[in-house]
Amino acid sequence: MLQEGLGSYYFHYLSALAHGDFGESDSLKRPVRELLRQRLPVTGNSVVRGLGVAWLVAALVASAGLASRGWLYEASNTAFSSLLLSLPSAVVAMLAVHLRIPVFCAISVVVFPRLHRYIRSLLVRSYDQPHVLAARARGLGSGAILRRHVLPVAAPPLLALVGVSFAIAFGAAIPIEALCDSPGLGQLAWQAALSRDLPLIVNVTFVVCLVMLAANSLADLAGRAFTGSTQ
Amino acid sequence: MSPLQKMAAIILCVTFVLMVLATILVPAPYDRQFRDVPNAGPSTAHPLGTDGLGRDSLSRLLYGTRVSLLLAPAAALLSTLVAALLGSAAGFLGGWFERVVLAVTDLSLALPWLFLLLTVRAMLPLDVPPMVSVIIAFLMMGLLGWQASVRVICAAARGVKDSDFLLLARSSGCKPARLLLRHVVPNLRPLFYAQFWISIPLFILTEANLSILGLGVMEPMPSWGNLLRGFEDFPAVAANPLRLVPLILLVIVVMCFQLVLPSQEVTQ
Numbered sequence: 001m002l003q004e005g006l007g008s009y010y011f012h013y014l015s016a017l018a019h020g021d022f023g024e025s026d027s028l029k030r031p032v033r034e035l036l037r038q039r040l041p042v043t044g045n046s047v048v049r050g051l052g053v054a055w056l057v058a059a060l061v062a063s064a065g066l067a068s069r070g071w072l073y074e075a076s077n078t079a080f081s082s083l084l085l086s087l088p089s090a091v092v093a094m095l096a097v098h099l100r101i102p103v104f105c106a107i108s109v110v111v112f113p114r115l116h117r118y119i120r121s122l123l124v125r126s127y128d129q130p131h132v133l134a135a136r137a138r139g140l141g142s143g144a145i146l147r148r149h150v151l152p153v154a155a156p157p158l159l160a161l162v163g164v165s166f167a168i169a170f171g172a173a174i175p176i177e178a179l180c181d182s183p184g185l186g187q188l189a190w191q192a193a194l195s196r197d198l199p200l201i202v203n204v205t206f207v208v209c210l211v212m213l214a215a216n217s218l219a220d221l222a223g224r225a226f227t228g229s230t231q
Numbered sequence: 232m233s234p235l236q237k238m239a240a241i242i243l244c245v246t247f248v249l250m251v252l253a254t255i256l257v258p259a260p261y262d263r264q265f266r267d268v269p270n271a272g273p274s275t276a277h278p279l280g281t282d283g284l285g286r287d288s289l290s291r292l293l294y295g296t297r298v299s300l301l302l303a304p305a306a307a308l309l310s311t312l313v314a315a316l317l318g319s320a321a322g323f324l325g326g327w328f329e330r331v332v333l334a335v336t337d338l339s340l341a342l343p344w345l346f347l348l349l350t351v352r353a354m355l356p357l358d359v360p361p362m363v364s365v366i367i368a369f370l371m372m373g374l375l376g377w378q379a380s381v382r383v384i385c386a387a388a389r390g391v392k393d394s395d396f397l398l399l400a401r402s403s404g405c406k407p408a409r410l411l412l413r414h415v416v417p418n419l420r421p422l423f424y425a426q427f428w429i430s431i432p433l434f435i436l437t438e439a440n441l442s443i444l445g446l447g448v449m450e451p452m453p454s455w456g457n458l459l460r461g462f463e464d465f466p467a468v469a470a471n472p473l474r475l476v477p478l479i480l481l482v483i484v485v486m487c488f489q490l491v492l493p494s495q496e497v498t499q
Contacts, residue, residue: 082490090444
């Protein structure tokens with residue numbers, strides 16, 4: 001199909017897409033729509049579970065560090081998260097294969113250090129605000145400070161981070177699914193790139209783009225609703 | 232500079248010296264096969280042992296370091312140049328040009344980067360000589376990796392645009408091109424350095440991911456990503472733990488790059 005040139009290929013692709021036709025995969029000889037319908041739930045499942053675990057652990061570790069603020073805890077935390085940050089996600093995938101860790105855990109290992117670093121700096125910055133100091137001087141408990149004075153300030157950027165974390169998780173899904181042999185979108189994109197299956201990879205990218213758009217818009221809406229309700 | 236940063240800088244310098252001296256230090260060419268000793272453990276002839284095809288691991292590590300540590304900074308330089316050009320022009324000119332640049336940036340940032348790289352790689356031939364695969368990886372990362380930097384640079388350029396010295400320069404009759412090159416760009420230079428440094432560890436990791444997936448640097452040319460593929464053969468790693476050396480080196484170098492980064496205020 002590429003022989004006609006990229007421009008005309010793209011035009012034909014768009015006009016077919018407007019009619020709901022995703023075309024047929026060159027290498028797998030099956031309709032792309034069917035492939036996507038099979039593969040998207042697998043990736044969606046592991047991405048959502050992986051993100052859930054990563055967010056939970058990152059939030060817990062970041063807030064635990066705020067409560068104690070010991071230098072040993074902080075140093076070991078920074079060292080651990082920068083070690084994880086320095087591992088290519090494909091290496092995490094290989095480790096997951098050897099240790100028989102499920103795919104969603106591998107995804108959360110890749111997403112966790114990035115979330116942790118951002119959440120931590122965000123919380124530290126919100127805690128350093130003068131109104132938090134004032135609340136502490138009035139004798140408020142740490143739970144009340146977190147709920148009423150820190151979270152309202154930190155919530156909109158945190159909600160935006162939810163959208164971004166989806167992009168990180170989907171990016172990590174490619175090497176992890178490819179090496180752990182999990183039949184999801186990431187693996188499909190990898191196979192399509194290896195067999196130079198343009199109709200397939202263009203559609204996979206298109207679907208991922210739609211998912212990202214939905215995730216980011218939802219995060220954006222939630223952020224706006226939140227700032228609207230607190231004002 | 233803190234002591235930790237100094238140590239990181241020293242480690243990076245040593246790695247670079249080893250990389251430059253690779254041709255003198257290596258026991259054998261990186262693609263020469265010692266067929267009677269495949270999967271060998273460490274010995275005087277092969278300090279790190281040999282791989283499954285009987286190639287000397289130390290030679291491959293040194294040459295692979297050379298490929299990876301040239302590829303990533305070169306791609307970072309290219310992407311920073313593109314980002315500097317687009318970002319400062321967009322921030323300085325404003326108007327529709329800024330809107331177009333920022334819209335394209337947002338659009339490509341919305342997609343996970345690896346998906347973008349895979350899509351572009353799928354359009355290019357796969358059965359190419361190793362050297363061409365290195366150049367393809369370099370161009371792909373360099374030409375597709377500028378989005379995050381453009382936003383930062385554009386925001387900073389917008390700040391410079393309203394400054395007094397620019398008003399003075401404009402009132403004394405400076406043309407837009409001269410304003411951009413002599414007044415805006417020099418003020419953004421620390422930001423360019425910061426973006427360049429941030430991109431390097433990112434590109435090292437991306438090259439590793441692509442090569443492990445078979446879409447980066449092609450065999451027999453070694454690179455860190457290619458060497459990490461040997462990691463998949465777990466029994467061989469258990470038999471010769473020195474096979475972990477490429478992974479350890481990669482993690483140490485990436486961590487050092489993250490440590491010597493300019494302070495956070497510049498980068499955000």
